[in-house]
Amino acid sequence: MSFLARHVTRELFLAGAMMFALLAPASAQQFVSIKGEGVNLRAAPNLRSEVLWELGSGYPLKVLARRGSWVQVVDFENDRGWVSRRLTSSRPHSIVKAPRANVRSGPGTKYRVLRQAQYGEVFRVVERTASWIRVRGEDARTGWIARGLLWGVGRK
Numbered sequence: 001m002s003f004l005a006r007h008v009t010r011e012l013f014l015a016g017a018m019m020f021a022l023l024a025p026a027s028a029q030q031f032v033s034i035k036g037e038g039v040n041l042r043a044a045p046n047l048r049s050e051v052l053w054e055l056g057s058g059y060p061l062k063v064l065a066r067r068g069s070w071v072q073v074v075d076f077e078n079d080r081g082w083v084s085r086r087l088t089s090s091r092p093h094s095i096v097k098a099p100r101a102n103v104r105s106g107p108g109t110k111y112r113v114l115r116q117a118q119y120g121e122v123f124r125v126v127e128r129t130a131s132w133i134r135v136r137g138e139d140a141r142t143g144w145i146a147r148g149l150l151w152g153v154g155r156k
Contacts, residue, residue: 029062029154030062030063030154031060031061031062031063031092031093031152031153031154032060032061032063032071032073032083032088032089032090033058033059033060033061033088033089033090033091033092033093033152034055034056034057034058034059034061034083034087034088034089035057035086035087035088035089036057036087037056037057038054038055038056039054039055039056039059039083039084039087040052040053040054040055040083041053041054041055041073041075041079041081041082041083042081042082042083043081043082044082045067045068045070045072045082046070049082052079052081053079053081055083056122057122058091058093058122058123058124059075059093059095059122060075060076060092060093060094060095060122060151060152061073061074061075061083061088061152062074062075062152064080066085067082069084069085069086070082070083070084070085071083071085071088075095076095076097076151076152091124092124092125092152092153092154093122093123093124093125093152094122094123094125094133094135094145094150094151094152094153095120095121095122095123095150095151095152096117096118096119096120096121096123096145096149096150096151097119097149097150097151098119098149099118099119100116100117100118100119101116101117101145101146101149101150102116102117102145102146103115103116103117103135103137103143103144103145104143104144104145105143105144106144107129107131107132107134107144108132108144111144114141114143115143117137117145121137123135123136123137123145123150124136124137125152125153126142128147128153129147130147131146131147131148132144132145132146132147133145133146133147133150133153135150
């Protein structure tokens with residue numbers, strides 16, 4: 001193989017590897033949560049754009065893209081918008097996506113039901129197993145909820 005052919009092949013390989021590296025993080029699910037109360041979800045990544053929703057503390061969001069100091073996100077109801085990156089946290093939270101979810105004393109259906117959580121209720125994620133998530137509510141009490149009833153927990 002000639003020098004030019006080897007050089008072009010090497011450059012194409014490096015370009016492909018760089019593209020793969022750039023795309024790989026986008027395919028992995030990354031979640032953030034809202035830091036503080038009354039955070040605006042906006043239609044575009046700037047302070048002049050329309051406010052779509054106001055989000056509360058801990059509200060989990062899936063990251064779709066980043067642009068400067070903004071992140072494009074989607075929530076559990078598939079609402080999309082932009083949030084200032086400084087108003088988000090990597091602290092894991094989840095939200096109940098079922099009409100009701102039993103909060104149990106342990107990770108399984110044989111454990112006692114402590115209470116029922118409602119659709120849209122936000123919890124701090126404390127621990128994860130393959131099928132169960134240990135959560136902490138606003139009242140600081142912890143319990144376990146079946147993973148399939150929550151959104152925002154990503155993969156184990």
